[in-house]
Amino acid sequence: MYDALEDEFGDVIGKARRGQERSVAQVASACGLSSSDVERIESYQLIPDASAVTALASDLGLDASKLLRAAAGEFLPSEPGGRDYVGVDVEMRVLGSDFLMNGYVVGCARDKVGAVIDPGFQADRILQAAESAQIEIELILLTHGHHDHVGALAEIRDATQADVLASEGEMELLGDLRHQVDGYLVPNEVIDVGRQSFRVAATPGHTPAGVSLIHEEIAFVGDALFAGSLGGTRNIQDFERQRSAVADQILSLPEQTTLYPGHGPATTVGEELVNNPFFKRLTP
Numbered sequence: 001m002y003d004a005l006e007d008e009f010g011d012v013i014g015k016a017r018r019g020q021e022r023s024v025a026q027v028a029s030a031c032g033l034s035s036s037d038v039e040r041i042e043s044y045q046l047i048p049d050a051s052a053v054t055a056l057a058s059d060l061g062l063d064a065s066k067l068l069r070a071a072a073g074e075f076l077p078s079e080p081g082g083r084d085y086v087g088v089d090v091e092m093r094v095l096g097s098d099f100l101m102n103g104y105v106v107g108c109a110r111d112k113v114g115a116v117i118d119p120g121f122q123a124d125r126i127l128q129a130a131e132s133a134q135i136e137i138e139l140i141l142l143t144h145g146h147h148d149h150v151g152a153l154a155e156i157r158d159a160t161q162a163d164v165l166a167s168e169g170e171m172e173l174l175g176d177l178r179h180q181v182d183g184y185l186v187p188n189e190v191i192d193v194g195r196q197s198f199r200v201a202a203t204p205g206h207t208p209a210g211v212s213l214i215h216e217e218i219a220f221v222g223d224a225l226f227a228g229s230l231g232g233t234r235n236i237q238d239f240e241r242q243r244s245a246v247a248d249q250i251l252s253l254p255e256q257t258t259l260y261p262g263h264g265p266a267t268t269v270g271e272e273l274v275n276n277p278f279f280k281r282l283t284p
Helices: 009-019 024-031 035-042 050-060 064-072 123-132 153-160 168-180 236-250 269-275
Strands: 088-096 100-108 113-117 136-141 163-166 190-193 196-202 211-214 218-222 258-261
Touching: 009 035, 009 050, 009 064, 009 236, 024 035, 024 050, 050 064, 064 269, 088 123, 100 123, 100 190, 100 258, 113 123, 113 190, 123 153, 136 153, 136 190, 153 168, 163 168, 196 236, 211 236, 218 236
Parallel strands: 113 136, 136 163, 218 258
Antiparallel strands: 088 100, 100 113, 190 196, 196 211, 211 218
């Protein structure tokens, strides 16, 4: 499983800068750095001193103490592969080769029926995970429509004959794969997987209508949130929508809730409240 975060310090700076539509030169000037310094930070070639990290936090609206910990590489979730739960089985698979993502099989431990969440790559490994867990796949659930989360969709659907559910607002992003979708994931509606239930939560920003799937102990958050970071955005409206949605829908959950992202290690609400620099006003 994972022994490092998906996003390093440089990724956090780059995502905060691009999401707020700030140029390299603007950030450099505001923080007393050169443009070359900022470029080197974002390309993992430079970790600046504490005063520069604090200046970057102030300029980009990040939490300074959390950003200092990110710069020092101090945070890794305590259970990066998730943990065991009563009544629900979670099979997390890191899929892909050069580009990695997390696909999931989640099932009702009692009824042995389940769902695939975000079948990005390697359909054979997803199907093997379901078979090993003795879970019959009844649903395929998509948190959003990016190709790295749906690349194996058609093959999984053909193999399982499961219904595919996605947000209606993601159809354009899905392209031709929209024809594979059987129904919509509607915010605040509940999806039943055997005796287990998942609430659909709107977490847009990274994509126009991305969603998260929330259970009483776990949440599948797609690319809305990574451990210690956020999924990328390219304009300030989407950046603020995503940060607000994550704060309201995800980080308001009980602190022990496990968060399963689309990339990188699993984390918890409590760990994100303490360590995620994008949420400077949130404390446990």
